[in-house]
Amino acid sequence: MDKINETQIGEAVSEALRIGGNDNGKLFARKLNIKVSLSDDPVWTCARCRRHHLHRSAGICTKCFGPLTSLQTSTCDLIWNSNYLAFSATSGREPIRLHSEELTAQTDDQVGRQRLFRGVSINLPTSERPPIRIVDEIDVLSVTTTMEVGVDIGNLQAVLLANMPPMRFNYQQRVGRAGRRNQAFSVVLTLCRGRSHDEFYFAHPFRITGTLHPHLL
Numbered sequence: 165m166d167k168i169n170e171t172q173i174g175e176a177v178s179e180a181l182r183i184g185g186n187d188n189g190k191l192f193a194r195k196l197n198i199k200v201s202l203s204d205d206p207v208w209t210c211a212r213c214r215r216h217h218l219h220r221s222a223g224i225c226t227k228c229f230g231p232l233t234s235l236q237t238s239t240c241d242l243i244w245n246s247n248y249l250a251f252s253a254t255s256g257r258e259p260i261r262l263h264s265e266e267l268t269a270q271t272d273d274q275v276g277r278q279r280l281f282r283g284v285s286i287n288l289p290t291s292e293r294p295p296i297r298i299v300d301e302i303d304v305l306s307v308t309t310t311m312e313v314g315v316d317i318g319n320l321q322a323v324l325l326a327n328m329p330p331m332r333f334n335y336q337q338r339v340g341r342a343g344r345r346n347q348a349f350s351v352v353l354t355l356c357r358g359r360s361h362d363e364f365y366f367a368h369p370f371r372i373t374g375t376l377h378p379h380l381l
């Protein structure tokens with residue numbers, strides 16, 4: 165394939181965008197022509213890296229830049245069945261909300277965020293607008309260690325620790341927030357990073373969950 169000058173192709177792309185009403189490389193959703201794929205639409209799969217393409221991509225794979233076959237290799241419905249996200253979208257599964265926020269010492273309205281996480285949406289005189297329950301309620305709260313003390317975030321269904329807490333009592337304080345009251349199930353997942361502290365407790369999980377208090381040793 166002949167080499168194409170980088171500047172020329174850049175100009176051609178920005179000119180095509182400009183003609184379509186998307187000036188300065190800024191894309192406007194309502195000015196894009198979006199084609200939703202149908203079940204029997206063709207798919208070209210890269211033989212080298214297995215990325216699927218819904219167009220010929222000028223004969224070049226968009227991931228590994230290897231050559232892309234000119235003959236279609238599959239159809240969309242076959243790809244949907246083997247793709248977790250596509251399968252959920254095309255099988256008509258009811259969508260669920262997953263509203264995620266963070267709560268740190270820098271969060272302006274910490275109390276408000278805790279309230280929405282607990283599923284309490286009330287209209288306060290200081291609110292900018294009335295709360296919209298389905299939009300404002302929070303499902304996942306990403307917190308720092310400041311949450312360990314003095315903050316009541318209610319009952320949790322799951323706790324994910326991004327590293328191994330320093331001591332047994334830190335661990336218990338964090339995971340102990342899940343599975344209270346009448347919850348039948350709760351999940352706690354701890355990510356052990358590749359550092360000596362985490363690796364030690366990964367190898368000896370009993371030491372973080374069940375060793376005696378230092379005063380009793």
Ligand SMILES: [Zn+2]
Binds near residue numbers: 212213214228229
């Ligand atoms: Zn490829």
